[in-house]
Amino acid sequence: MKQYVIDELRLEDYDTLRTCLDEHFGDSGVGGLYWIPLDADILSEIQAEHTACQPFYFAAELEEDRLSFELLVRTRNHMRCDCMAYATPVQRNWLVEQIDAILEKLNISI
Template sequence: MRTYCIDDLTAQDITAVRTRLDEMNLGGGMAGLYWLPVPQHHLTPVQVAHGESCGPFCLALEMDEDTLRMELLVRARGMLRCECIAYASPELRAHMVDYLDGLLADLGIAV
């Protein structure tokens, strides 16, 4: 699995990230799992076509006591297996890494 990993975070950092993601209602239903939505303009043509049947589309963010791991696989929340599930394009990958880095910067977390 391709991931973007940020480790060596403090418990205070993890709590701040968890609180922010909870405020944004991005919880994944399991402790430590969050769904980061993929912006519409970054979806592939297949994902756009499958939007109603398979979407919404997101990247999984997993956190434990000192690490954030963002999977770079675009998942379909409404379907487990489909041709619309694919690794992020280079543009989406850059956008989501910048998004996560920006979230940390907004919280005053230096990485």
């Protein structure tokens, strides 16, 4: 699985991130797992066509010492579909920019 990983988090960073992710992305039903909704403006052609599969998400996992993001764009409406695929360069950059903005806002240095 392709991932974007931020490791060597301090315990206080973990607590701060957990609070922020809980507030912004809610409970996924699995502890430490979050669904980051993908901006509709950057969907691939097939993702835009698959309105029944929307919205699309990146999965994020927060552990005490690391935060990782799958680079697979998923739908929560279907287990398998042609619209689920690894992020395009635009989508990948969007995710990294979103995460960097959260870390900056929370004053977490990497």
